[in-house]
Amino acid sequence: MNILDKIKSDDFLLSVGFELPPAALHKVLSRTSECAELVDAYKSGVLTDTTLRSFVQQLLKNFRPAEKFPYDITLALLAVSVESFSSRFAEEFIRDLSQLDLAELTSCIKVAKLCLAGRERLAKNEYRQFIFPSPPNNNYREVHRVPETVKDSHFENKYSDLVTA
Amino acid sequence: MFEFVKLIGSPHKELHLDTRKGSPIRNEVALPPTDLTRRREQLLIRNFGTNWEHRCRPCGVYNCAGLTWASRRTSIPEDAEWIKILGEDGYRKLSNAENPLVGDLAIYHSEGVGFLHVGQVVQIERGLTAQSPPIHKILSKWDSSSGEYIHLPHEVPFKESFSDYRLEYWTDREA
Numbered sequence: 001m002n003i004l005d006k007i008k009s010d011d012f013l014l015s016v017g018f019e020l021p022p023a024a025l026h027k028v029l030s031r032t033s034e035c036a037e038l039v040d041a042y043k044s045g046v047l048t049d050t051t052l053r054s055f056v057q058q059l060l061k062n063f064r065p066a067e068k069f070p071y072d073i074t075l076a077l078l079a080v081s082v083e084s085f086s087s088r089f090a091e092e093f094i095r096d097l098s099q100l101d102l103a104e105l106t107s108c109i110k111v112a113k114l115c116l117a118g119r120e121r122l123a124k125n126e127y128r129q130f131i132f133p134s135p136p137n138n139n140y141r142e143v144h145r146v147p148e149t150v151k152d153s154h155f156e157n158k159y160s161d162l163v164t165a
Numbered sequence: 166m167f168e169f170v171k172l173i174g175s176p177h178k179e180l181h182l183d184t185r186k187g188s189p190i191r192n193e194v195a196l197p198p199t200d201l202t203r204r205r206e207q208l209l210i211r212n213f214g215t216n217w218e219h220r221c222r223p224c225g226v227y228n229c230a231g232l233t234w235a236s237r238r239t240s241i242p243e244d245a246e247w248i249k250i251l252g253e254d255g256y257r258k259l260s261n262a263e264n265p266l267v268g269d270l271a272i273y274h275s276e277g278v279g280f281l282h283v284g285q286v287v288q289i290e291r292g293l294t295a296q297s298p299p300i301h302k303i304l305s306k307w308d309s310s311s312g313e314y315i316h317l318p319h320e321v322p323f324k325e326s327f328s329d330y331r332l333e334y335w336t337d338r339e340a
Contacts (some may be wrong), residue, residue, distance in 0.1 A: 014205050016321055019228070019308035023243045023279045028326050056166060063170050068225075068310065096166045097300045102174035103196055106309065110242065 022110035038081035049089035075108035083115040184253035192239040195309030197225035202310040213322040222311035228309040244280040265334040275327040
């Protein structure tokens with residue numbers, strides 16, 4: 001059985017047991033073999049952004065208003081699995097899910113909020129530009145574009161959105 | 166990605182709920198259980214709850230914290246709110262020398278994860294011998310779609326997934 005079929009199967013949904021508080025559920029899901037399989041498949045390119053996007057769309061076809069969404073745990077697992085990836089899908093999926101306010105989705109929204117917070121804590125690239133007073137030789141300043149005043153600019157690069165100084 | 170469900174879904178229903186000090190408690194009234202959650206519950210009972218005493222059938226609306234602190238009217242899913250309630254409603258942790266009484270809280274937590282569950286002591290029975298400690302029975306609702314059960318403190322469904330879980334008794338009684 002392919003991993004995406006596995007994580008929407010009754011066997012998987014029943015194996016999670018019951019709805020724990022969000023932090024505990026995040027922990028339980030991150031320890032599952034299905035999470036490890038998803039991470040491997042995504043890392044190796046077996047699962048692409050397009051595949052995952054259409055998988056989510058397929059799941060959401062089962063959404064019924066005023067009824068608990070049956071694949072709530074599947075979405076939560078997906079959020080946990082892609083949490084540490086810097087792909088466009090991961091960013092969009094976790095951010096969009098965490099911003100929802102729907103009674104039908106009980107656990108996955110809260111887990112996505114934790115994943116979003118986790119992503120904020122991930123290592124980031126930092127660019128710091130030190131600009132020193134210009135040397136007496138103006139030519140030097142022109143060649144190296146050193147401004148006249150001392151400034152300290154700070155650039156942050158979150159995930160794939162590269163900021164060029 | 167979720168535009169469609171945003172259009173047809175219903176926002177969380179929240180009740181006005183405050184701590185004794187007046188801080189608002191985030192909560193949400195849960196939807197009724199589905200076939201899947203009912204089957205999940207049957208599996209839970211088969212695996213962990215053969216000795217559980219059934220108090221009421223699976224229902225939505227409230228979870229364990231809602232049972233304990235909101236009179237079965239809503240769910241309080243986030244453990245940050247639990248910490249707020251314990252702090253602002255005058256609860257204290259019982260020391261090892263103190264025995265829990267009926268009405269005290271049984272709070273389960275795990276190192277590095279936080280709270281797992283809260284239940285209420287509803288029954289205290291004598292130990293097997295004169296020297297053995299009393300046996301406490303806890304009233305629990307495992308999640309917002311389960312039923313209510315009375316169980317022994319260690320008969321919990323997360324004992325395998327969180328084998329390091331710890332049980333603390335809390336009370337609002339004065340020391």
